[in-house]
Amino acid sequence: QQQVKQSPQSLIVQKGGISIINCAYENTAFDYFPWYQQFPGKGPALLIAIRPDVSEKKEGRFTISFNKSAKQFSLHIMDSQPGDSATYFCAASKSQAGTALIFGKGTTLSVSS
Amino acid sequence: NAGVTQTPKFQVLKTGQSMTLQCAQDMNHNSMYWYRQDPGMGLRLIYYSASEGTTDKGEVPNGYNVSRLNKREFSLRLESAAPSQTSVYFCASRHRGTYEQYFGPGTRLTVT
Numbered sequence: 001q002q003q004v005k006q007s008p009q010s011l012i013v014q015k016g017g018i019s020i021i022n023c024a025y026e027n028t029a030f031d032y033f034p035w036y037q038q039f040p041g042k043g044p045a046l047l048i049a050i051r052p053d054v055s056e057k058k059e060g061r062f063t064i065s066f067n068k069s070a071k072q073f074s075l076h077i078m079d080s081q082p083g084d085s086a087t088y089f090c091a092a093s094k095s096q097a098g099t100a101l102i103f104g105k106g107t108t109l110s111v112s113s
Numbered sequence: 114n115a116g117v118t119q120t121p122k123f124q125v126l127k128t129g130q131s132m133t134l135q136c137a138q139d140m141n142h143n144s145m146y147w148y149r150q151d152p153g154m155g156l157r158l159i160y161y162s163a164s165e166g167t168t169d170k171g172e173v174p175n176g177y178n179v180s181r182l183n184k185r186e187f188s189l190r191l192e193s194a195a196p197s198q199t200s201v202y203f204c205a206s207r208h209r210g211t212y213e214q215y216f217g218p219g220t221r222l223t224v225t
Contacts, residue, residue, distance in 0.1 A: 009153070032212045043117075043203055043216035044156070089155060093212065099163075100146050100171060101214060103155040 003027055006090050006104025013111050019077040021107045023090035026071065030092040034101070035064065035075045038087045047088070048075070080111045115139055117217035119204050125223045126194040134189040134220050136204030143209040145187035147171075147179060149200040150219075156203065162187055164209075194224045 005024045013019045025033075034049035050057045050064040050073065057064045063076040077084055087108050091101040120135045138145065143164045148156040148171075158171030162181040176198060178190045187206075191198060201221050205214040 006155075034212070036216075041219075043205075043218050045216065046213050049212065095212070100158045100161050101156075103148075103157070105153060105155040 003102045004090060004092050004104045006107060008107060009105070010108045011110070013077075013080045013109065015080065015082060015111055015113045017080050017111075019075075019080045019084070019109055019111070021075045021088055021090070021109070022072065023074065023092075023104050024070075024072045025092045025102075027092070027094075027102075028071070029094050030102075031095050032093050033064070033066065033073050034091050035062075036089045036091060036103075038089065038106075044089060077109075080109075082111045082113050085109055085111050117204055117206055117215050119202075119217040119220050121220060122218070123221050125225065126191075127225055128195060130194050130224075131190065131192050132194065132222075133191075134202055134204075134222075135186070136188065136217060137186045138204075138206040138215070139185065140206060140208065140215065141184070142206035142215070143184070144207040145181065146205040146207070146214065147177075147187070147189045148203045148205065149173065150203060151200050159189065159202075194222075196224045198222065199224045 035047045036044035037047040038044040048062045061078045066073045089106045090104040093101045117138045146161040147159040160179040162168045165184045201219045204217045207214045
């Protein structure tokens with residue numbers, strides 16, 4: 001049973017457009033929701049994260065929107081740039097010590113110039 | 114600070130061979146993790162170590178063993194490699210009281 005479902009699998013956006021990636025989770029005990037960015041041949045790197053006590057968090061061009069009642073969260077990339085082309089993973093975890101992240105299957109974003 | 118380092122970067126094994134993937138972190142983190150990444154599958158947890166001296170199974174532990182050698186090092190061993198273990202393996206670490214996991218650059222393993 002997949003605990004974190006991510007969509008779409010791939011996304012093509014024009015330069016300057018908005019990229020939107022969605023995730024849904026099942027376990028209501030999750031209380032930390034990060035997004036990771038991964039470039040080819042590299043390890044994932046934390047992009048932005050949110051706790052369930054807020055509905056939105058913005059860092060530069062990247063925004064997480066969080067809907068606790070729907071158990072959904074999404075990543076919005078404003079003014080998408082070719083350098084944003086990468087694979088994006090949503091994840092979720094509980095706050096207990098040592099708890100691992102549960103990842104979505106990833107979204108490959110291509111920003112065309 | 115090197116962060117999380119992994120060795121080797123690439124490895125080719127024949128079916129039945131054994132090997133150990135090494136991971137070390139210099140951030141004084143308490144928890145360490147091993148994930149595998151397969152196309153279209155995201156990252157799946159193999160084993161983790163919440164703190165020095167403890168290890169626990171993750172989602173896909175079969176065919177693997179781990180050792181938390183000390184606070185810095187967490188190794189992953191394949192005793193008898195199988196083609197199904199062809200994957201990219203990532204090690205990660207996390208500091209107690211925080212949420213962020215820091216990932217290493219990965220080991221690309223091919224089993225023929």
